[in-house]
Amino acid sequence: MVNLSVNLEINLAGIRLRNPIVLASGILGVSMSLLKRVEQAGAGAVTTKTITLNPRQGYANPVFVDLEYGFLNAMGLPNPGVDYFVREFFEGCERLNIPLIVSIGGGSAEEFYEICARICKCPMDAVELNLSCPHAKGYGLEVGADPQHVYDIVRRVRKCFSNKPIFVKLSATVPSIVEVAEAALKAGASGFVAINTVRAIAIDIYAKKPILSNVYGGLSGPAIKPIAVRVVYELYENFKNVPIIGVGGVDSWETAVEFLLAGARAVGIGSAVVRRDLEIFNEILEGLKRYLEVEGYDRVSDIVGLAHEVV
Amino acid sequence: MYLYGTISDVVELTPSVRLYEIKLYERISASPGQFLMLWVPRIGEIPLSIANLEDRGLWLIIAKKGRVTTFIHENFDRGTRVFLRGPLGRGFSVKKEFRKCLLVAGGYGLAPLYFLARQLKDCGITCDALLGFKSVREMFFVDEFKGVCTNVYVSTDDGSYGFKGLVTDLLDTSVTLEAYDAVYTSGKELMMLEVVNRCSRRGIRVEASLERLIKCGVGICGLCSLDPLGLRVCKDGPIFTGEVLLKLRDFGRYWRDEHGRKKSIEER
Numbered sequence: 001m002v003n004l005s006v007n008l009e010i011n012l013a014g015i016r017l018r019n020p021i022v023l024a025s026g027i028l029g030v031s032m033s034l035l036k037r038v039e040q041a042g043a044g045a046v047t048t049k050t051i052t053l054n055p056r057q058g059y060a061n062p063v064f065v066d067l068e069y070g071f072l073n074a075m076g077l078p079n080p081g082v083d084y085f086v087r088e089f090f091e092g093c094e095r096l097n098i099p100l101i102v103s104i105g106g107g108s109a110e111e112f113y114e115i116c117a118r119i120c121k122c123p124m125d126a127v128e129l130n131l132s133c134p135h136a137k138g139y140g141l142e143v144g145a146d147p148q149h150v151y152d153i154v155r156r157v158r159k160c161f162s163n164k165p166i167f168v169k170l171s172a173t174v175p176s177i178v179e180v181a182e183a184a185l186k187a188g189a190s191g192f193v194a195i196n197t198v199r200a201i202a203i204d205i206y207a208k209k210p211i212l213s214n215v216y217g218g219l220s221g222p223a224i225k226p227i228a229v230r231v232v233y234e235l236y237e238n239f240k241n242v243p244i245i246g247v248g249g250v251d252s253w254e255t256a257v258e259f260l261l262a263g264a265r266a267v268g269i270g271s272a273v274v275r276r277d278l279e280i281f282n283e284i285l286e287g288l289k290r291y292l293e294v295e296g297y298d299r300v301s302d303i304v305g306l307a308h309e310v311v
Numbered sequence: 312m313y314l315y316g317t318i319s320d321v322v323e324l325t326p327s328v329r330l331y332e333i334k335l336y337e338r339i340s341a342s343p344g345q346f347l348m349l350w351v352p353r354i355g356e357i358p359l360s361i362a363n364l365e366d367r368g369l370w371l372i373i374a375k376k377g378r379v380t381t382f383i384h385e386n387f388d389r390g391t392r393v394f395l396r397g398p399l400g401r402g403f404s405v406k407k408e409f410r411k412c413l414l415v416a417g418g419y420g421l422a423p424l425y426f427l428a429r430q431l432k433d434c435g436i437t438c439d440a441l442l443g444f445k446s447v448r449e450m451f452f453v454d455e456f457k458g459v460c461t462n463v464y465v466s467t468d469d470g471s472y473g474f475k476g477l478v479t480d481l482l483d484t485s486v487t488l489e490a491y492d493a494v495y496t497s498g499k500e501l502m503m504l505e506v507v508n509r510c511s512r513r514g515i516r517v518e519a520s521l522e523r524l525i526k527c528g529v530g531i532c533g534l535c536s537l538d539p540l541g542l543r544v545c546k547d548g549p550i551f552t553g554e555v556l557l558k559l560r561d562f563g564r565y566w567r568d569e570h571g572r573k574k575s576i577e578e579r
Contacts, residue, residue, distance in 0.1 A: 026532075028541075030567070031538060033536065034536050035541075058526070058569055061348075061526060064527040064531075066396070075532060078534070081570070206394070207352040277530065
């Protein structure tokens with residue numbers, strides 16, 4: 001039985017979400033019709049695949065490995081480029097009824113700015129800067145590991161988005177995540193998405209070769225959950241009022257609750273779709289409602305960061 | 312991570328199509344219509360329909376088309392170890408009460424339909440098959456189909472064997488659609504569109520096997536999705552019912568390329 005009085009709404013840097021469960025970037029976000037399905041499955045918000053200025057073909061197969069404890073992928077940021085994206089997503093008749101976060105990636109502050117200039121007038125709710133993809137040459141982590149670089153990029157993007165939230169997607173594998181986060185905030189970031197996949201390799205012992213065509217990929221799923229929880233906890237500890245979307249190995253309502261307790265205001269769903277498909281959204285929502293009810297909370301926002309309380 | 316097997320035999324079906332008989336290291340179960348991803352280390356990975364599966368014996372039909380399949384034709388032989396991911400996707404649906412079914416195949420699209428025909432026979436369901444090829448030189452598996460089907464009709468584009476014309480022409484000349492409980496089709500998409508349209512007009516249950524660019528194979532990357540329902544060929548398909556297909560404006564029209572851009576189906 002679901003207690004209707006439990007309130008799942010959250011405020012994420014000024015955007016209202018009907019619930020804190022968000023589709024993470026890179027999963028299904030290639031078309032409006034797929035995002036519509038995710039909306040119907042119950043998500044509170046959705047994120048597109050990372051869009052770059054020019055079209056990218058991505059890597060050749062294999063791009064995905066199913067490990068027992070997680071998943072390894074190196075898609076290579078395939079996308080049709082920003083102009084095609086704008087035409088397909090915003091000039092069709094389909095519209096979402098939940099917030100749309102557009103993920104963008106570039107090799108320089110200038111490139112980020114140019115993408116933003118083309119999307120800032122579109123009906124979207126927030127932008128996510130992919131400064132953490134671990135396997136795309138010249139993109140993601142390669143530009144996002146240096147605090148100064150992050151500062152310059154966020155500042156340029158802020159010039160375009162004067163009144164929309166900017167989320168910076170962070171990597172767990174930088175020397176100091178706090179320094180990178182601080183640089184992003186100083187430049188005008190509104191919140192964080194943590195974490196991206198972790199750079200990794202899988203070798204087949206009978207082929208005696210790396211599996212991914214790109215060799216290097218990004219590890220996701222249960223294997224990285226404790227790392228993601230640590231990063232969320234650390235960010236909350238340092239920047240209490242800054243909203244965080246916690247991502248990394250969320251595959252049940254229990255893991256979603258753990259992220260909320262660590263300080264995430266919303267929780268991203270990624271590769272859990274492999275095993276649970278789109279039912280994962282509803283499963284988590286039902287479990288979350290029951291948990292709040294049993295534990296005696298009226299609002300999901302009441303448990304955000306609760307693990308930090310001393311007593 | 313992978314399902315392993317060893318090639319036990321290679322049969323040349325036509326100058327460009329070969330049957331690879333594989334002995335899997337472990338027993339798996341799969342339904343007709345499902346597919347596997349075949350990984351060729353450091354060369355690539357391609358989706359393939361299961362052409363037959365019996366105990367640990369797996370049949371894969373591979374046409375020499377691109378870089379990976381050319382490598383396979385040139386390098387794979389008896390004893391070669393293969394690496395597979397799957398079975399993936401959803402197969403054909405067969406109802407217990409079916410008594411007679413029709414299979415409509417074009418070229419090497421016949422692979423999943425052969426596996427289906429064998430299972431239908433095992434279930435005591437009779438079936439007829441319409442097989443279309445470009446010419447007699449590219450014809451294969453007709454005897455195999457004859458072994459499991461009641462009637463097999465063949466068409467070739469150039470008339471070098473059987474009926475001269477398209478496999479869909481056989482729908483008019485050789486069979487009466489109303490005689491079947493269900494029609495299953497696999498092959499070129501425009502051929503399948505024609506089959507689906509004809510069956511739907513007459514209220515005959517029909518299912519088709521779709522092909523799109525498969526990357527992740529597990530329903531998360533979205534590149535194989537079909538508008539406007541957002542159905543993924545790798546996870547929600549590759550088999551779709553006629554009812555669903557007629558709601559998809561992409562069916563018979565568009566696919567997405569490596570970038571995620573929509574391309575006309577004729578550009579494949």
